[in-house]
Amino acid sequence: MAVLVGEQRRQLAARSGSLRRRQQWRAFAWNAVIYALLIASGVLFVAPFVWMVTASFQDVGDMFRWPPSWIPRSPSFDNYVDFFAQERIGRYFFNSAYVAITVTVIQLFLASLAAYTFAKRRFPGRDALFLVTLGTLMIPGQVTLIPNYVILKHIPFFGGNDLLGQGGHGWLDSYWGLIAPQGASAFGIFLLRQYMKTIPDDLLDAARVDGASEFRIYRQVVMPLCRPAIAALGIFTFTYQWDDFFWPLVIVSNEDLRTLPLGLALFVVRNRTVWDLLMAGSVIATLPVLIVFLLFQRHFIRGIAVTGMK
Amino acid sequence: MAVGSAAIQRQRPAPPRRGGRRRVLREMRKQWSAYLFLSPVLLLFAVFTFFSVGYAFYLSFHQWNILEPQKPFVGLDNYARLLEDERFRQAILNTVYYTAASVPLTIGFGLLVALLLNNQIRARGLFRALFYLPVVTPLVIASIIWKWVYNGDFGLLNYYLIKLNIIQEPLLWLADKNLAMPAVILTSVWKSVGFAMVVYLAGLQGIPEDYYDAAKIDGANGFRRLRDITIPLLSSTTLFLVVISVLGSFQVFTQIFVMTNGGPLGRTRTIVWYIYQTAFKNFDMGYAAAMAYALFALMFGFTLLQMRFLRREVEY
Numbered sequence: 001m002a003v004l005v006g007e008q009r010r011q012l013a014a015r016s017g018s019l020r021r022r023q024q025w026r027a028f029a030w031n032a033v034i035y036a037l038l039i040a041s042g043v044l045f046v047a048p049f050v051w052m053v054t055a056s057f058q059d060v061g062d063m064f065r066w067p068p069s070w071i072p073r074s075p076s077f078d079n080y081v082d083f084f085a086q087e088r089i090g091r092y093f094f095n096s097a098y099v100a101i102t103v104t105v106i107q108l109f110l111a112s113l114a115a116y117t118f119a120k121r122r123f124p125g126r127d128a129l130f131l132v133t134l135g136t137l138m139i140p141g142q143v144t145l146i147p148n149y150v151i152l153k154h155i156p157f158f159g160g161n162d163l164l165g166q167g168g169h170g171w172l173d174s175y176w177g178l179i180a181p182q183g184a185s186a187f188g189i190f191l192l193r194q195y196m197k198t199i200p201d202d203l204l205d206a207a208r209v210d211g212a213s214e215f216r217i218y219r220q221v222v223m224p225l226c227r228p229a230i231a232a233l234g235i236f237t238f239t240y241q242w243d244d245f246f247w248p249l250v251i252v253s254n255e256d257l258r259t260l261p262l263g264l265a266l267f268v269v270r271n272r273t274v275w276d277l278l279m280a281g282s283v284i285a286t287l288p289v290l291i292v293f294l295l296f297q298r299h300f301i302r303g304i305a306v307t308g309m310k
Numbered sequence: 311m312a313v314g315s316a317a318i319q320r321q322r323p324a325p326p327r328r329g330g331r332r333r334v335l336r337e338m339r340k341q342w343s344a345y346l347f348l349s350p351v352l353l354l355f356a357v358f359t360f361f362s363v364g365y366a367f368y369l370s371f372h373q374w375n376i377l378e379p380q381k382p383f384v385g386l387d388n389y390a391r392l393l394e395d396e397r398f399r400q401a402i403l404n405t406v407y408y409t410a411a412s413v414p415l416t417i418g419f420g421l422l423v424a425l426l427l428n429n430q431i432r433a434r435g436l437f438r439a440l441f442y443l444p445v446v447t448p449l450v451i452a453s454i455i456w457k458w459v460y461n462g463d464f465g466l467l468n469y470y471l472i473k474l475n476i477i478q479e480p481l482l483w484l485a486d487k488n489l490a491m492p493a494v495i496l497t498s499v500w501k502s503v504g505f506a507m508v509v510y511l512a513g514l515q516g517i518p519e520d521y522y523d524a525a526k527i528d529g530a531n532g533f534r535r536l537r538d539i540t541i542p543l544l545s546s547t548t549l550f551l552v553v554i555s556v557l558g559s560f561q562v563f564t565q566i567f568v569m570t571n572g573g574p575l576g577r578t579r580t581i582v583w584y585i586y587q588t589a590f591k592n593f594d595m596g597y598a599a600a601m602a603y604a605l606f607a608l609m610f611g612f613t614l615l616q617m618r619f620l621r622r623e624v625e626y
Contacts (some may be wrong), residue, residue, distance in 0.1 A: 034426050041423065042440045045500065048455045049443055051466060055458070064464045067473075114351045123341035124334045129348060136359045140561060140609055142582055142602045146589050147365035148358055150376070184354035214343045243448045245564050250590060261450035265568050268454055275458055282451045293446040297439060 052286075056080070056279040063275055079280035089281060091256060092263040097288070099175065099248075099259060100241035103182045107237050108230060111185055115192035116218045120204055130193075136186045141246070149250060152177045173254045182241065188233050195229035196222060231299045239289050260285045366599045374596030381596075388600035398601065400576055401584040402608075408495060408580060409559035415499045417551050420506025421544075425536070427507070428514045438511070442504035449501065453568035456497040460484050460569075484570050487577045494565050494578055502558075506551055513547035514540070553616055560609050581605050 050070065055063050057075040083089055118130050152171040155161060160168025171177035199222060207217045223230070248262040258266070264281050267274075338345070370388050374381045392398055423441055427434055444452060459466045460483035468480040483493040517540065525535050541548075563582040566572060572579040572587070581601065589598035 031429075031431070034429055034431060038423075038426050038431070038437050042437055045503075046440055046443060047466070048452075048459055048500070049447070051459070052451075052455045066464065066469055068464075068466055068469060110350050110354075113347045117344050117347040121341065121344045123344040124338050126344075129352065133351070133355065136355050138610075139359060139363055140557070140602075140606055142561060142585055143366050143599075143606050144359060144362040145585075146595050146599050146602065147362040147369060149589075150365070150369075150595070151357065151362065153376075181354070181358045184351040184358075186355070189351065214347070218347075239446060243450075245448075245450050245567075246586075249567075250586075261448050264454065265450045265564075268457065268568055269571070278454055279458075282454050285451050286447055289446045289448065290443075293442070294439075297435075 052279050052282050055276065056283045058276065060276045063279075079276045080284070083277045083280045083284075086277065088255065089260075089263065089284065092258050092260045093284065095257060096242060096260040096285075099178045100238050102175075102179050103241045104234055104237045106179070106183045107185050107188055108234055110183060111188035111233070112192050112223065112226065112230065113218060114189045115196055116222050118189065119193045119196035120199070120201070120222070121214070133186050133189055137190075145246075145250065148181055152181070152251060172251050173257060175257070177251045178248060178257070178259075181247070185237070188237065191233055192226065192229055195226055199225050228299070231296065235292060235296050235299055238292060242289050366602060369596050369599035370603055372596045374599070375593045376595055377593050384596070388597045389604075391597060392600055392604055397576065397579065398581075398584060398604075401579045401581045404491065404576075404578060405560060405562065405580045407491060408498075408562055409556055411492070412495045412498045412502075412559055413552065413555045415495070416502050416555060417506050417548065419499065419503045420551070421510050421548075423503065423507045424510035424514060425540070427511060438507070441507050444501045445504040445508075447501070449564045450568055452497060452501050453565045456493075456500070457484065457569050460493050485574050487574045490570050490574055490578050494562075494569055497565055497569070498559075498562065502555070506555075509551055510544065510547060513544045517543050549616070553613060556612060556616065557609055560605065560612070581608075 051068070054070055054072055056079055057072040057077070058069070059074065059076070059078070062069060062073050114133070118126065118133075149172070153169060154165030155170040155176075156163050156165045158168070158176065159170045159172065159174060161170050162168075171180065203221055203225075204217055207221050212220070243261065244259070245261045245265060248257075248259045249265070252258055252262060260281075264278065264285060267278065267281065371383060371385060372381050373384045373387075427437055431437075447455075462468065462480055462482040462485065465480075465483070467483065468477070471477045472480065481489060483489050521539050521543075522535055525539055530538065561582050562580050563586065566578050566580055566583045567586075570578040572583050582605070585598050585601050585605070588594050588601065
């Protein structure tokens with residue numbers, strides 16, 4: 001009896017061993033498939049990107065050659081030098097940075113202030129005002145595009161306008177026009193409000209008992225606790241603004257105010273063939289967002305989870 | 311302590327009852343700083359959103375050219391013109407084509423990549439960054455790179471397709487009336503798969519491991535676990551992505567402007583491209599405002615439809 005049991009056990013062990021081996025093999029094959037798919041699609045995804053960087057260090061002659069060379073034959077910075085010499089790229093770069101940073105700072109400040117008010121204070125009309133704020137999310141930019149252009153043109157006392165907003169170009173062709181209409185973001189307010197709601201009221205009440213003003217509570221209690229959400233929103237806003245093309249295209253005609261995407265896009269439309277310089281310009285335009293992304297990658301990814309965008 | 315809690319009580323009163331107008335006013339005076347904190351954003355919204363929407367409506371009823379002093383009222387003429395405008399009809403069809411192709415491709419591929427990355431694999435962060443790289447690349451730059459990739463004479467795409475014997479002759483991707491739109495769509499998919507991937511990854515993390523364990527015990531294989539657990543539980547994520555992507559696709563402009571500028575033969579003219587041309591090249595702003603309202607109506611209708619259609623699927 002005891003022998004039989006031992007025999008059975010051995011058989012059982014052998015069977016489960018082969019099962020385990022089969023499972024292991026299957027897991028291995030499955031992993032191989034996963035890696036193959038990931039590597040293949042990953043390569044396809046970065047290829048255009050790598051090509052841009054390679055091309056920016058190549059001579060035009062080498063760019064126009066089949067087979068394409070993925071490693072520059074005679075790498076040089078000539079394209080960059082030429083690009084800076086030919087186009088006022090430094091100016092474009094400054095404009096992009098100035099507008100993107102200013103808009104980000106203003107948006108974060110105004111949105112967090114509003115978010116705090118909506119999340120943590122009670123006052124008559126709060127829910128109605130919050131609904132009004134959310135309502136702006138429903139309206140696509142194309143509807144407000146044309147009227148906003150007309151509104152900017154008629155801002156009084158700017159750009160040669162009189163009191164009634166006549167006679168000049170107002171905020172068109174100005175940093176004001178590039179920045180002011182982007183100052184309020186309902187998306188940012190909503191996002192920060194959701195985050196601030198998780199802060200316990202007791203903390204704020206304790207500060208109120210100590211006689212802190214509402215602004216001080218906002219600045220010294222709420223803001224430090226919201227750092228992850230602020231970081232995520234800030235990165236998001238900066239990249240979005242750096243990327244923005246449509247609005248500058250519409251309101252800027254003065255070459256000195258072109259942002260980098262606008263300058264490059266008009267460059268493509270005007271000179272159809274200067275690919276070497278274009279690739280250099282593209283690398284320059286991508287670098288800031290790339291750096292921000294690599295530095296704050298975790299925030300980027302976490303931001304999406306934090307913001308409840310799922 | 312007792313004094314303190316009394317102060318807190320005063321800070322948060324019960325909602326005012328009917329007829330308490332004076333109390334409301336007193337409360338408003340006491341909470342004056344709340345209104346102060348909100349005033350900058352509310353002012354900006356008032357001018358650049360709410361006034362603007364009304365003003366667009368006003369414009370759409372006028373023959374409104376920014377260069378002409380006379381801007382006569384024309385009633386519904388601009389909207390009537392829309393119905394007969396062959397180019398507008400074409401722009402709508404092109405936009406629908408773009409949306410119908412790019413949204414499912416982006417979301418499907420994003421889900422696939424997310425599922426692959428959701429396994430125990432090495433260099434997960436690296437892969438995630440690779441797929442996310444196009445998302446952070448400025449759209450204008452992405453369009454420029456791809457314009458080069460599609461180049462008829464020296465483009466990468468033609469070179470490798472010929473080498474793999476898929477095509478014999480180089481194709482003029484962006485100048486061919488049947489290929490231009492697919493080419494633009496491919497660029498957009500490349501640009502936004504990473505976003506869908508990250509959102510799906512966040513969604514996948516929210517699915518409890520227990521569900522899979524239970525299914526395994528019941529003998530469900532990988533495909534069935536995917537079909538019966540993962541995809542249904544991701545449906546709210548999918549809904550979010552579909553709504554966001556469709557609304558974004560309806561507004562496609564930059565890729566078109568840089569890569570094809572509406573050509574060839576108007577095959578890549580989209581609604582927003584046409585609005586831009588009408589308003590800022592022809593300065594026919596009244597008509598363009600009417601178009602913008604038509605787009606708004608289209609987007610609004612689509613959102614309602616999607617909400618209703620997809621909500622049913624969520625309640626599986």
